[in-house]
Amino acid sequence: MVIQQQHPKPSRRRDPIGVGVALLNRLAKSRAIDRLGWRKQTERVVFEATKTGFRTAGALSRSFTAASKLTKPSRLPAAKGTGRFDLTPTEDQQMVVGVVTEYAAEVLRPAAADADAAGATDPKVLAQSAELGLSLIEVPEELGGIVTERSAMTGVLIAEAMAHGDMGQAVACLAPAAVSTAISLWGDETQQATYLPAFTGDSVPAAALAIVEPRPLFDPFTLKTRATRQRSGHLLNGVKSLVPRGAEAEVFVIAAQLEDQGPALFLVESGHPGVTIEAEPSMGLRAASLSRVLLDDVPAVQLGTLEDYAECVRLSRLGWCALSLGTAKAVLDYVTPYVNERTAFGEPISHRQSVAFMVANIAIELEGMRLVTYRAGSRAEQGLPFAREVALARRLCTEKGMQIGTDGVQLLGGHGFVKEHPVERWYRDLRAIGVMEGAVLV
């Protein structure tokens, strides 16, 4: 598919609360909430969030600067910190997370088992999540998005909330946002004008950020996929692995080794005959319809610089950490009542330290994972160096997240091993954290 170059929507100045209202407006129009009968609940969440949200609008406005015109690429400035240690999300974040949390509980969780079995996310669910505006969170408002500064922390909170419903569908829903975010953050003015209108319009295209390659000890900084320079643009050759919704994707952002220079990102349109998609069903994340993408002399344009690529890898790892938080929390929320209700030897199994301490350690490690991930997200948003913090979050979420997954199954015993309970799915999904690169971006 060839995406026509369009002029971006005329820029409209929004005051700070306009960010929240823009999201509300999309929600209000959402068919999803009517069909599922949760408009009332959503309105309540929205009311609760905005009744305090409007009040702080004045204080927020300091962080905004005049929008630049599109003679050069639009770049989101870093969020301005308050200088205080604070674990309270902003009013806007609370509102967005409230809505996404309900969406995850009411839509993603009930659909999770079927989506896992089908190896695909229901198109209606994908359409609803697009209506929620998830691909706008990192797009500047002058390009039709809803933000005026970096919002990696909001991205972390959204990914966490989505994965509490279901990680596989969350990845499927968030995959296009990875591409719109990458183009917003690193695209030149032409790339932004070419692709972003599709993501901010009514029908968000399937799209994917592909970094992983199929080999052991994969290193995103030493790629086998090659980009060869042409008179205009590049030609890509290689194989990408674990690409969400690869078969549907209209646009790819693909990581490839640029001759003699190192790895970088490239924009690829999937309609070229040199692009072949192979299904790659995996241990988990089955709702994300993982695929291999085979590239044979496919024309591509470079997106961003080599430094941008390193940032992309880090922000993507951060996204996977955020996803692990939601799924690990799902495990904790599930096993807590289970061990209280399940009896053995005449009393609830939670009366045994060997069981109770396992639950305690799930909670302790999860809280640590959450704080370390939040620190990385908050540093990214504020424009501070965050390579160290992401690396530590990834170590922690890979290792403790998997431990939580396996303990979740263990606590249910044989019942945890069968598909009657969701813990076996969470176990499979949590294994992805240390393996995945790309696919999501915050």
Add this chain to the structure above:
Amino acid sequence: MINLETPRKFRAFIHQAHQVAAEMLRPNSRQYDLAEHAYPKELDMLAAMVDGLGASGTGSGAGAGGVRRTDAAEDDGKVKNGSNLSSALSVMEMCWGDVGLLLSMPRQGLGNSAIASVASDEQLRRFDGVWAGMAITEPGCGSDSANIQTTARLDGDDYVINGEKIFVTAGGRCDAVVVWATLDKGLGRTAIKSFVVFKDTPGMTVERLEHKLGIRSSDTATIRFENCRVPASNLLGTPEIDADKGFAGVMQTFDNTRPLVAAMAVGCARASLEVTRELLSEAGVEVDYDRPVHLQPAAAASYLQMEADWEAAYLLTLQAAWMADNSEPNSLQASMAKAKAGRVGNDITLRCVELAGSLGYSEHHLLEKWARDSKILDIFEGTQQIQQLIVARRLLGKTSAELK
């Protein structure tokens, strides 16, 4: 707005605490580790300086007094970064210097934290400037502090205390101890109260000092009470035996002190990590935050994992202190912080010895000392297992009778 960086307004005094740790605690570390029970006289001058810092409102050097919770009346609606957080950060710096010496810092004992946590305003004034240790553990009771046998009997205007306390940190050097005793053994935990007892009180004897695995510069005393008369006004909190909140009163101290002990473990472990990283670097092993961990040397991978656990402990500790500053109930988070920091602090310091080989094991460096010091931090103020019990009971909604 979510932000987990060191508060801007604390940076200067944290730097100051770091200088103190680097220039006064570290240089004396080995000396007082070897000369157990020798009084670190350097600390007197340091304590005077810490008092000065406290009086200037800069934050607190060793953190003992900083755990008092301020009134909600001062609430300006903004998120607070107050003395609990500054104390935790300060304790981290000092324990990067030396845990044992921090515990020996005059007027900064755990008893002072107890007083700051639960004393009335009048008592707070009366006990100002007193160096107070904490006496809870007995020969026959440790973690089951509800089972203490030391008694306090009201007689006129005094309480008469009888019993034996062990493992009293700074018990030999302090001016007074906060003693836990029961008003009525038959009434269980609700009858347990804490009393400030001065060292010159007749009937109170410091019997002996322990020889220990670590924190050897800090004295650990056994104290006997025989018909020791204490003014009734030295009872901290309410004298009534209230079934609803009796024990909770004394336990409340722990919500404030556990984040500080967690901070000690975080500071000590950071010292080990820093030295180990330098030694690894000299050996040609660099840690890369971007490269996948499996493509790095095993030592670097091991280091990354330790640093990740350390970061979690560090932030859990700050979270618990931050909640205290903002008057949020933090028992759960305080126990989580203590559990995580206690165990990773011990694990990190031990693994650093292993990575550094003979340089870590011998007394050439302080790595072996830190690996000995860290062990107590997973034991006192509630062992690892007690913290897990607290966390589990709270999450699962269980009583101590159900989840033993």
